[in-house]
Amino acid sequence: MLASDLLVECLEAEGVEYVFGLPGEELEDVLFSIADSDVEFIPVRHEQGAAFMADVHGRLTGDAGVCLSTLGPGATNLLTGVADAHLDKSPLVAITGQSGLESLHKESHQTLDVLHTYKSVTKWNTQVTDPGVINESVRKAFKLAEYEKPGATHLELPEDVAAEETDAEPLEPRGRVRRPDPDGESVERAAELLESAERPLVIAGNGAVRTRAAEALREFVDDRGVPVTATYMGKGALSDRDDHSLFTLDSGENGEAEDAIARADCVLAVGYDIAEHDPENWNPDLDKDIVHLDHEPAEVYEHYNPSVELVCDLSAGLERLDEAADVTCDDAWYREEREAIARQVVDRPDEDDPVTVRNALPLLREAMDDEDVLISDVGSHKMAIATAFPAYEPNTVLISNGLASMGIAVPGGVAADLATDENVVVATGDGGFLMNAAEIETATRLGCEYTILLFNDDDYGLISKQQEAHRDAHTGTELSNPDFVSFAESFGIDAYRAESWDEIAAALDETVDADGMSLVEVPLEGD
DSSP: OBHHHHHHHHHHHTTOOEEEEOOOGGGHHHHHHHHTSSOEEEEOSSHHHHHHHHHHHHHHHSSOEEEEEOSTHHHHHHHHHHHHHHHTTOOEEEEEEEOOGGGTTSOOTTOOOHHHHHHTTSSEEEEOOOGGGHHHHHHHHHHHHHSSSOOEEEEEEEHHHHTSBOOOOOOOOOOOOOOOOOOHHHHHHHHHHHHHOSSEEEEEOHHHHHTTOHHHHHHHHHHHOOOEEEOGGGTTSSOTTSTTEEEETTOSTTOHHHHHHHHOSEEEEESOOTTTSOGGGTOTTSOOEEEEEESSOOOOBTTBOOSEEEESOHHHHHHHHHHHOOOOOOGGGTHHHHHHHHHHHHOOOOTTSOOOHHHHHHHHHHHSOTTOEEEEOSSHHHHHHHHHSOOOSTTSEEEOOSSOOTTOHHHHHHHHHHHOSSOEEEEEEHHHHHHSTTHHHHHHHHTOOOEEEEEEOSBOHHHHHHHHHHHSOOOSOBOOOOOHHHHHHTTTOEEEEOOSHHHHHHHHHHHTTSSSOEEEEEEOSOO
16 A cells, blocks of 8 residues: 555544644645545644644543644644644644655755654654554554643654555554552652641642543542642633632632632642643742642652652542541631632623623523533633633633643634534634634534634733733734624624623523524623
């Protein structure tokens, strides 16, 4: 068979359903091999959108999403989404085409050193120069992308190699490598720290959601009564309906979650990466005992220097701690903070309240079921969603917080719609929306059904606020925008401009559970 046929058979063996990408002449053999397979190639409007789709697919399913681009500008366009997946610990395999091997030693049209360009944003990458190693290369790319902690991998396939013949066959994927149970001595030391603490607290990170450890975490909390605060990417590990939830690290209009964390004397960090939230913000005085429970040892950092590290499967670690720790935590020390945060995030806005993202979130929560999926783009609205939108199930609020790249929401909605049977809402600002708004065409071509909630302040609002805080002025942030309703309708989708609370509630009720695509624009009156 052709090497490109082998590549695609290997993708089939890995269970790949979709490849998101843009066609290119160096990909001709690969594209025709896909066309003859059970894998569906989804052409997108920009390579960054393809990578974001693969990124969100990986986060929702746990299986590596696959994105494809040609050489040169295709590969550099793909790069941002690949980096986003890598820093958000989302399994992704990127495949890029390349010129023939005979041209790579000299300056050639559209030819860049893509391999080294991708090296810093992937767990592993390689150029395939021999058709006989495609099977091993693909298997390794998927194994490493999906192995904890997951991330991005990259294969570069020169066009002349893709056209060669080979008699190699796909390698059969095996069961995923699992981490061992925690060692008994570490469990005992961790249990002693928790037992001696007066105000223990759990920080649930991305890993608590990503590794499907939420059930074990919820059982631990039910048994031991320890309160939980989540990182932005750990939302939903514990339901925010649970009286033990302090929502996220920054939740509370007056910093109530931060106050509770500051008073905690022992922190059990479950699946937490310091890239998610700088520990200097919650351990500035280095006065907390920290128990690190994760699949990898802790990063070396002055403000995150654990007393005990449990490097193991997260569910197994929580179960062993639950068995070993004689802890029954009284809620008196955090009850007021919990109640204050809960009131603030669930109250509907009054009629005369200004139209802000934070005030709109209770209406969005009412329109969505517990299992529905919300994807947040990056911008000032992200901060409100992270701190004031309750999450009730794991992996139902997706926030980019590693690379934190704008533009993920609209293409991410495509992947979420393909990956789940639940309703999908993507929340974005006017800045991030127009970065990848062309993917609405991709969504409608595929028959996707999700709602775009567009908060419009005619500004790069988050940057404006930061500048105002530093200098009492802002510059370089103001925007002009098209008529978003007409823009959306030009793609053939329903669109609404909702300017009052009644209009916003009615539009969300109308669209979230509806068939087809829709856009709801909300002009903002304040922060």
